[in-house]
Amino acid sequence: MTDASPLFEVRDLTKHYPVRTGLLNRETGQVRAVDGIDLTVERGEAVGLVGESGCGKSTAARTMLRVEEPTGGTIRLDGDPVTSDDRSRLKRFRRRAQLLFQDPTGSFDPRRSIGDSVAEPLAIHGMTDRARRRRLVTSTLSRVGLDPSDADRYPHELSGGEKQRAALARALILDPDLLVADEPVSALDASVTADVLALLNRLRRELDLGIVLVSHDLAVVREVCDRVAVMYLGEIVESGPVESVFESPGHPYTEALLASIPVPDPTVERRDVDLVGEVPSAADPPSGCRFHTRCPAVIPPETYDLDGVAWRRVHRFHSRLERGPSVDLDAIRAYAASDSAPETAPADVPTHAVQTALRREFDLPSELGDDGAEAVLDRALARLAAGEREAAARLLADEFGTVCASEAPATHPVGGDDRQQHTAVCHLLDEE
Amino acid sequence: MGLKWYTARRVAWAGVAAFVILTVTFVLLDYAPDPELARIQFRAAATGADAETAAEAYAERRGLTGPLWERYLEYLGNLATGDWGWSDTRSQPVLTAILTALPYSLMYTVPAVALSTVLGIAIGLYSAFNQYTTTDYAATFVAFFGVSIPNFWFGIVLLLLFAVQLGWVPVLFDAELARTRPLSLANARQLVLPVFVLGTSAIASTMRYARAEALEYVRAAFVKAARAKGASEWRILTRHVLRPTLVPLSTILVGDLLGIILSASYLVEVVFGIPGLGRLSLEAIRRQDTALVLGTTLVPVLVAVLGNLLQDLAYALLDPRIDYGDR
Amino acid sequence: MIGAEDSPGTGTDDSQPADGGEPPSERFEDVDWASIDADGGGRSPLRLAALVAAGSYGLAVASDRLVAGGDPTIDVAFGGVAFVWDATAVDWLFVATLSVLVFALVPLARNRRLVAYYWRRFRRHRPAVLSLAYLLVIFLLGTVGTLFLDPPALDVAAAYQPPVFLSVDASIPTECVGPVVEGRCQGTWRYPLGTTADGKGLLALAIFGMRVSMQVGLIATLISITIATAVGATAAYAGGWIDEALMRYVDIQQTFPTFFLFLFLAYLYGGSLFVLIVIFGVTGWGGIARIVRSEALQRSEETYVAAARSAGASGPFVVWRHVVPNVSNSIVTAATLNIPVLILSEAALSFIGLGNVTLPSWGQTIAAGRGDLATAWWVSTVPGLFLFATILAFNFLGDALRDALDPRQEVGR
Amino acid sequence: MTDPPAAPRDSLLHVEDLRTRFHTDAGTVTAVDGISFDLDDGETVCLVGESGSGKTVAAESLTRLIDDPPGEIVSGTVRFDGRDLATASEAELRAVRGDRIAHVFQNPQRALNPVYSVGWQLLEAIQLHDDVSKADARARAIDLLDRVGIPDPATRIDDYPHELSGGMQQRVAIAMALAGEPDLLVADEPTTALDVTIQSQVLRLLESIQSASGLGLLLVTHDLGVVAEVADRVVVMYDGTVMERGSVHDVFERPSHPYTRALLDAIPGRDVDLTPTAARDVADRDPSSATDSTTGCRFRSRCPHAVDACREGDQPPLHPTPDATTSAPDGARAHVAACVHFGPDGDPDVVVDSAKSADSGASADESAGGDRR
Secondary structure (H helix, E strand, C coil): CCCCCCCEEEEEEEEEEEEEECCCCEEEEEEEEEEEEEEEECCCCEEEEECCCCCCHHHHHHHHCCCCCCCEEEEEECCEECCCCCHHHHHHHHHHEEEECCCCCCCCCCCCCHHHHHHHHHHHCCCCCHHHHHHHHHHHHHHCCCCHHHHHCCHHHCCHHHHHHHHHHHHHCCCCCEEEEECCCCCCCHHHHHHHHHHHHHHHHHHCCEEEEEECCHHHHHHHCCEEEEEECCEEEEEEEHHHHHHCCCCHHHHHHHHHCCCCCCCCCCCCCCCCCCCCCCCCCCCCCCCCCCCCCCCCCCCCCCCHHHHHHHHHHHHHHHHCCCCCHHHHHHHHHHHCCCCCCHHHCCHHHHHHHHHHHCCCCCCCCCHHHHHHHHHHHHHHHCCCHHHHHHHHHHHHCCHHHHCCCCEEEECCCCCCCEEEECHHHCCC | CCHHHHHHHHHHHHHHHHHHHHHHHHHHHHHCCCHHHHHHHHHHHHCCCCHHHHHHHHHHHHCCCCCHHHHHHHHHHHHHCCCCCEECCCCEEHHHHHHHHHHHHHHHHHHHHHHHHHHHHHHHHHHHHCCCCHHHHHHHHHHHHHHHCCHHHHHHHHHHHHHHHCCCCCCCCCHHHHHHCCCCHHHHHHHHHHHHHHHHHHHHHHHHHHHHHHHHHHCCHHHHHHHHHCCCHHHHHHHHHHHHHHHHHHHHHHHHHHHHHHHHHHHHHHHHCCCCHHHHHHHHHHCCCHHHHHHHHHHHHHHHHHHHHHHHHHHHHHCCCCCCCCC | CCCCCCCHHHCCCCCCCCCCCCCCCCCHHHCCHHHHHHCCCCCCHHHHHHHHHHHHHHHHHHHHHHHHCCCCCEEEEECCEEEEECCCHHHHHHHHHHHHHHHHHHHHHHCHHHHHHHHHHHHCCHHHHHHHHHHHHHHHHHHHHHHHCCCCCCCHHHCCCCCCCCEEECCCCCCCCCCEECCEEECCCCCCCCECCCCCEHHHHHHHHHHHHHHHHHHHHHHHHHHHHHHHHHHHHHCHHHHHHHHHHHHHHHHCCHHHHHHHHHHHHCCCHHHHHHHHHHHCCHHHHHHHHHHHHHHHCCHHHHHHHHCCCCHHHHHHHHHHHHHHHHHHHHHHHHHHHHHHHHHHHHHCCCCCCCCCCHHHHHHHHHHHCCCCCHHHHHHHHHHHHHHHHHHHHHHHHHHHHCHHHHCCC | CCCCCCCCCCCCEEEEEEEEEEEECCEEEEEEEEEEEEECCCCEEEEECCCCCCHHHHHHHCCCCCCCCCEEEEEEEEEECCEEHHHCCHHHHHHHECCCEEEECCCHHHHCCCCCCHHHHHHHHHHHHCCCCHHHHHHHHHHHHHHCCCCCHHHHCCCCHHHCCHHHHHHHHHHHHHCCCCCEEEEECCCCCCCHHHHHHHHHHHHHHHHHHCCEEEEEECCHHHHHHHCCEEEEEECCEEEEEEEHHHHHHCCCCHHHHHHHHCCCCCCCCCCHHHHCCCCCCCHHHCCCCCCCCCCHHHCCCCCHHHHCCCCCCCEECHHHHHCCCCHHHCCEECCHHHCCCCCCHHHHCHHHHHHHHCCCCCCCCCCCC
16 A cells, blocks of 8 residues: 555445425435445556446446535545535546446437537537647547547447447547446447457556446456445445455345356356345335345344245345335235135135235245244234234334344455455344 | 325416416506597597597496506406406497307317317327328328318318309308207208318317327337237227327327317308307407407417316326326 | 638647648647646637627618618619618518528538438428428518519409419409400419409419518517527526426416417507517417427436536536537427418418408408409419418428437437 | 258247348348247247347247338248248237237336236236136236236236336236246347346246246347356347357357357457457447348358358358257257358368467457448
């Protein structure tokens, strides 16, 4: 470590969007798209930011470049804080840090020629000499593998891969030190992807460019990046050198993400992960560890002896009652009624049948394998069948509470070797 | 927010819109030169009387003496209670004159609206489903024709052809017949041309919109999915395409169709001599009967406000995606 | 501008000593941004030209109104032909409209490649191409032609002449100008389209009607789109309560059925052409404003706007360089489809007698011939056909433009 | 040499020489140009290709779902369970669609009608082919939703599509496809619009459905990872034609056609390096420029192994590859490649061995100008 400050440093970056409802447009909540992330990029280094859609990675990309105003946190380039108060300083930052977008088609104004669009940053930054702009455009286009004559073409005359190259030219023409690429290849075909990534790698070496690569595709990150940060619901759950994170993931989410990627080799057996459900809404993130509602390794309570599958289903049922949409008891009664052998009116369906229907509705096993737990679940189901959803949720919280849902996990080191060490944010690492 | 809340808000907004329009109308009226006053002053001057006194007497009679806000309140109150003023030229209350004329207008507008809605949507959908076929081109051309032909001129030409030359329909509209025997064949005969002229522009306009909107859906993935399910073309047309098409169409239909019908009926009545609202309004304008002009203008305006309200509600009913808090 | 040599204004380019030689391949790393930051900006000759044009226009109007008074604005004679033109208020508005149109065409001339692309897409619509040609003829006849033609004159002796190649019972015209063959009066080339009850030539009436229609359609539409663009763009850009208030106002204005608004205002304030155009222009922009607003909102969500902003572009820069040009497609289409509505409205108002009765408007002529349908059918028919064809042509044109300029089809394939 | 003769066999689906054209403003485009493949009960066949390869059109041509006009199936056989669907009447096709052959489309959000509830659309699918009461159909719909893993199905059935997440929407679409208990499920990029974790759930769901009901699965995808996971056999398409066909192991372990090799090479992180020129832009071209005047091998202009023979005639026929020993002996399932180097006068080593020699020199340096149209 040296005293020199890193090229780009983001601390505790947050971006909350207000949710407004009602007659007076009152702010009734916040979508916490990015909720306190840290990121450091050195010169010539590529850092990946991965996660599922809706995890906030694209918002993070736009916010760290102040394209969108962050709600909180500090952003430093070469150690100098970047704020929107100082306009000339912000403008200089805009020149030194560039954003590359996902959609190569949408990122060009259909009414301007490619050359015009690529030259636009020059004009914005005060280069009034048209001929000089033209010269720079020509040389930059050929450096990204396009023909100088492409400058006179219009976006509709270029293929997707060519447009993404032109977009790269536009991002580079101001000679930036940092490039934030937001899903730069996800709209492209596989063979074009390979090309664009190779180009990106080459330019990084040539220009000593710091890169933040935002992607949902772990393979792309592995190909380009030195370090990676895994995001889930606005937070970074694991980060470190690419090999270390991908070879020995410390967070169940990273593990699940890695296991989900199809391997292009038919001889490799697929790793099965029990990652159910989808990313919850960022307007109302789960308490404690945000991943606990989907986590395949959520820590069970010590009071009951449940096997993993049964426990996770009970936990999911609990989360569903706490956070999910309202339970349509009438529909469940009607379903139970149509299911019972002699046709019965929905109102006359016996309670046990309703409970059976509820078990089925919430994917609960018919037997938990632990009498004490079974009794608690029965009571909870009875309360739910009686329409007392909150009471049922309370009961489950008292009996089946887990540290994952109650406390936010701390950051722990993963991996022994000092050079390869990375960090993960998970309760499973608490004991160590 | 639910549908009820949304409905309440739309109704309230319609009230506000009506109120604003009435206020603007009042202001316009108040600041515009009053032709009646000018006439009275001219007459007074011509007969050697004092023009000033005559004007005051006129103002007194009209109730134009109080301060502005007082007159404004009175104006609103009168409108609300159904006292729409006195028609000098017809020597009867404005509302009575309007109610007398209204049936004649409805007699041909209602069939025209019904026809144009049904036919317009049907042809539009069919055309969209058979895009680039001869039928589609023909329908599109007819639509252009209908949208572009000036209906007053079209009416004249049709009258010349079918009434004057061929004698199939009467040249003059028989109001007496229409009043006493509205459901007779003879009445139907004299209404054919007005309905046709009004219908042409309305069908054309509806059809164009219906076609354009349906085109958004005939190649939609969900239509393909329905076909993959084994749904028949008829079912796809009537269930899968019609319903989503109606959503944007409902917003265009009421507003645009209403505009077309209201203005076109005005001209149609003038051409065919139907003593409906349009003729009443025109007479009022020609004879400078301001109270009646106001009355006959407010009717279509209020109809339009109501139409807009219906359109918003129809939209909410048709589209499950609507965000009730949005508007 | 295009292809300009290295301008001396930016001679701070020390790092490039070899200037003027072989085309230098400057690399972006070599740019000395500190010196560029210290530099200023330039100005556009187009803007200068617009300024000069606007200035001279203002002076001309002032001199006509204040100095010339009732005298003709232009009174010159060359050769044997006297050229006298007393510009009215409407004429001045028309001149302004046409100059704005000319300036709107300049950016088109600059982007030949793009224009060619749009033209290829437009050309696919044959009826629209025909319409465009027809409208150009109508436009030229109405604007330039009327300057050199005598207005249709009263000539009772020549009443009810049939159009050329056609004939009518000899008893109908007061006096048959052409030959009478077998008791039928033949039309002549003197009145190719026949005459009215006053003996006015229908061809001349039709041509002067073109001027009225073009004036109404173009001026009022220009007023409308100017207001609409300002309101729509403001609403989209400002957002919040300004947006809310503006759009609510548009709601109310849109609720008022346009025709009755015209009717009511024409009744209250008289139906002179000037008043009519102003009423049309000032009240007819609601729909276009909505389009502009929603388009502007959509465009500002586009990635290319985000790209410009992330490169450091200011709000106004983005609006002017990206949002307005991309919304202009929709404005052009909406304006083209707005024109026929206005022409039709003017004709309808003239038809029912609410217009200026002395004006040779098509609606006026149709109304005048209404009583003579059975005998002199051509009096109503000729202007009716022109009216119909013009409206049809605008509709075809607008439809094809919508198709050709549709931004959704422009992006990708 | 011609196509290996397709023996009269009892495969569930037998496609032969299928050709689909589109008539556009720019001219006629043959999107699918004579493709052939087979699919059996309980088998998963993947149609692989990049955008513009015609794989989607091929899948939709089976039951004539393509928009007609502008699309048109010009020739070919689609024998399904002994019947030729290519010549079947519209009514016959309607009876097959949804009931025997079901489709799942790429974008679930667009494949569901936004103005009808999930229940309505499921009930429609059930009642179109089965004369059941509404209550029964509803109960079956809830069962179906449960089967595809929708949590709380009895509550969710009254939701509208926009109230569901993308993954849920695709599950609903799959439930709808299963409503008629089909024998063949055609899934067109069913996971492309979804996140990896959801993709893995949906793929697992498809597999479990297949093992439970034994239906044939035709999966259209561009993702070779997905292919490797689920496919039994693979059909590689390029520019409307089949480039290579064979079992998944053959194709992945011994890729033969230069195009397949380039495709595999382009996968990030896969370290088998071919010549970089081959990898470039194989499909990054405007499909509308695909004129019908093409002669010779379609991959010729981008192929590192192109020789003069590649210019002649039409696309080379599907020649058996040297590893044919490991493949099933009959024609329909042999490992074949449409490349002259595998023909009677060709030498497969030109393609297969070059990789080894190029491996050393390939510096992965993409050069300028490869991205041309």
